[in-house]
Amino acid sequence: MRFKRGQVTIFIILAILIVAGAFLVFVFKDSLFNKGSLPSEIEPIYTTFISCLEQDLERGVKILESQGGYIFLPEYEDGSEYMPFSSQLDFLGNPIPYWYYISGNGIPRTQVPSKDSMEKNLEMFMETKSRACFFDDYYSQGYWIDMEKPKAKITIKDHEVVLDLKMDLIISRENENHVIKEHKVVLDSELGSLYESAIKVYEEEQSSLFLEDYAIDILRLYAPVDGFELTCSPKVWIANEIFRDLREAIEANTLALKNSNNKEDYFEVEISDIPSNHRVRFLNSKDWTYSFEVNPSDGPVMTANPVGNQPGLDILGFCYVPYHFVYSLRYPVLIQIISGKGSEEIFQFPMAVVIERNLPRNASGESVPLIDSQELCTNKNTYMNIQVYDTNLKPIEAYVSYSCLGSTCSIGTTKNGRISEKFPQCINGFINVKSEGYKPESIMYSTVKEGVMSVYLSKLYNLSVQLKLNNQNYNRDAIIYFVSDDFSKTIYYPRQKYVELAEGEYEVQVYVYKNSNLKIENMTQKQCVEVPRSSIGGLIGLTKEVCFDVQVPAQTLSNALSAGGKLNYTFSENQLRGSRVIDIYAETLPEPNTLEQIQKNYNLFENKELKINLR
Numbered sequence: 001m002r003f004k005r006g007q008v009t010i011f012i013i014l015a016i017l018i019v020a021g022a023f024l025v026f027v028f029k030d031s032l033f034n035k036g037s038l039p040s041e042i043e044p045i046y047t048t049f050i051s052c053l054e055q056d057l058e059r060g061v062k063i064l065e066s067q068g069g070y071i072f073l074p075e076y077e078d079g080s081e082y083m084p085f086s087s088q089l090d091f092l093g094n095p096i097p098y099w100y101y102i103s104g105n106g107i108p109r110t111q112v113p114s115k116d117s118m119e120k121n122l123e124m125f126m127e128t129k130s131r132a133c134f135f136d137d138y139y140s141q142g143y144w145i146d147m148e149k150p151k152a153k154i155t156i157k158d159h160e161v162v163l164d165l166k167m168d169l170i171i172s173r174e175n176e177n178h179v180i181k182e183h184k185v186v187l188d189s190e191l192g193s194l195y196e197s198a199i200k201v202y203e204e205e206q207s208s209l210f211l212e213d214y215a216i217d218i219l220r221l222y223a224p225v226d227g228f229e230l231t232c233s234p235k236v237w238i239a240n241e242i243f244r245d246l247r248e249a250i251e252a253n254t255l256a257l258k259n260s261n262n263k264e265d266y267f268e269v270e271i272s273d274i275p276s277n278h279r280v281r282f283l284n285s286k287d288w289t290y291s292f293e294v295n296p297s298d299g300p301v302m303t304a305n306p307v308g309n310q311p312g313l314d315i316l317g318f319c320y321v322p323y324h325f326v327y328s329l330r331y332p333v334l335i336q337i338i339s340g341k342g343s344e345e346i347f348q349f350p351m352a353v354v355i356e357r358n359l360p361r362n363a364s365g366e367s368v369p370l371i372d373s374q375e376l377c378t379n380k381n382t383y384m385n386i387q388v389y390d391t392n393l394k395p396i397e398a399y400v401s402y403s404c405l406g407s408t409c410s411i412g413t414t415k416n417g418r419i420s421e422k423f424p425q426c427i428n429g430f431i432n433v434k435s436e437g438y439k440p441e442s443i444m445y446s447t448v449k450e451g452v453m454s455v456y457l458s459k460l461y462n463l464s465v466q467l468k469l470n471n472q473n474y475n476r477d478a479i480i481y482f483v484s485d486d487f488s489k490t491i492y493y494p495r496q497k498y499v500e501l502a503e504g505e506y507e508v509q510v511y512v513y514k515n516s517n518l519k520i521e522n523m524t525q526k527q528c529v530e531v532p533r534s535s536i537g538g539l540i541g542l543t544k545e546v547c548f549d550v551q552v553p554a555q556t557l558s559n560a561l562s563a564g565g566k567l568n569y570t571f572s573e574n575q576l577r578g579s580r581v582i583d584i585y586a587e588t589l590p591e592p593n594t595l596e597q598i599q600k601n602y603n604l605f606e607n608k609e610l611k612i613n614l615r
Helices: 002-032 043-066 115-129 191-208 210-222 239-256 374-378 535-539 573-577 595-605
Strands: 088-091 094-097 100-102 108-110 144-147 151-156 160-173 176-188 226-229 235-238 278-283 291-295 301-304 321-324 326-339 345-356 380-390 399-404 407-413 418-424 429-434 441-445 451-457 461-469 478-483 488-493 498-501 504-520 523-532 543-552 555-571 581-588 611-614
Touching: 043 115, 043 160, 043 176, 043 191, 043 345, 088 326, 088 345, 094 345, 100 191, 115 151, 115 160, 115 191, 151 191, 160 191, 191 210, 191 278, 191 326, 191 345, 210 239, 210 326, 210 345, 235 239, 239 278, 239 291, 239 301, 239 326, 301 321, 301 488, 374 407, 380 429, 399 418, 407 418, 429 451, 441 451, 461 478, 461 488, 461 573, 478 498, 488 498, 504 581, 555 573, 555 595, 555 611
Parallel strands: 100 345, 380 451, 461 581
Antiparallel strands: 088 094, 100 108, 144 160, 151 160, 160 176, 226 321, 235 301, 278 326, 291 326, 326 345, 380 418, 399 407, 399 429, 429 441, 461 498, 478 488, 478 504, 504 555, 523 543, 555 581, 581 611
């Protein structure tokens, strides 16, 4: 009997367990399913959902790679005429945040994303996209599919990106109800390792400035920087042509850079610890935003004048043209890290290359101290009201800046001819006003207290220039200067045959040079100078003559001054408005066939008067 009572007890316990298990299965059946144990009729729906997540994850990774580690872009910052970089590079219509650039007011900026921020960007993206999957085919079969609020967790590894998504996916049909709470997708991707390689390239550029070093090499190879030439005629360059050549050279030479292992290759960029299956590519386009400046120059004309043939001086026995031009170049380079494993993946980010006064920016990432003084331009505390008009009192749009102690601060652009903004405080600074089609003005003004100023700009008129030599049209090389106290123009005729002038008085100068082929043999000349006497005599101003020999090298003067002259001429606005052509009449000088005649021609030139006619 005890044995039978024991069997009954066991059966009762088993029955209770079975009933309890059935109850638990019934109550918690919606949360017990996972992908591996889904009913066969549910699996296609869940497979569609996972496939949708994979596609969205892949799309998000590609956006990260193409936008320098960003899906959701940082706040946009515009550039300025001093620094052309906005905070983003537009590459084929795709905005890419700069990892390094100089802001419009001259402040260095960095926007390098961390791996954590990339994961956060991708998590936000996946949480947005995960509820946008389409199940239309299953709705027509009687299924109802609902998705609750998602919570994504992204892990970026060297060779894969892992998505862990917590979201109730509810699949219902008739009396059946299935809930899947957790979902996981693993995407094969080089995002992590490409990002690490990108960081190495960025750090190498920031520490060694190799892009700036190449830029300086290009500048000295394709543009006149400093040097001299043995000639008695000026050297003339057109800045726009120099800049065009530089843009083309920068584009081609930047594309030639690479990270191969050939140490003999000039274009080899040494970047340590880059995986062998990663290639680094550097891109630049001549159509991207550039900024070029050169000094000294007169508009687009860069001129270097000869030494040794100035009027009123004894000729040295030879002539030479020294030149020294100072450039500022700013342009973007897009850096791409390419994985060669399977189908190519590309991670890309842009950086600004900055050359100021022929020198690279500091390796610390700061710009060299040429542009706006940060202390001056960030402390604007004096309100000024600037009104800009033309000479007919019509309001015009103009760009306003303020210069003080060698620094220039951007103020802004007028609206309806007016701007009210804060200026930095300065005594005897200059308010600069520029507008397209008008002569720029710089007016001394102390901004120690609030004030109002009206500025009047003179309109520029574009006129064709026709040079006539001995009353005949002349279409060979000449240099024509229009010089006034506050505004000057130079044209290199006939490559430039138009000039923009505002009303005012100008000294018009014309220099015509002719092939001379005059050969000068090497010689030794005795030169004497007066120097102070030593001891007591020097203290009371007594001098003595000291002579020394100067070795003059042999040279051939390929060009010499053969025609030209000067004239002071006042252009009224009525004349300029009603004219289209300036005729300039010049006369020839004696044939420059000897060294002495070359010097005489420069003396004759000073008294040779031009004639001008406007029509």
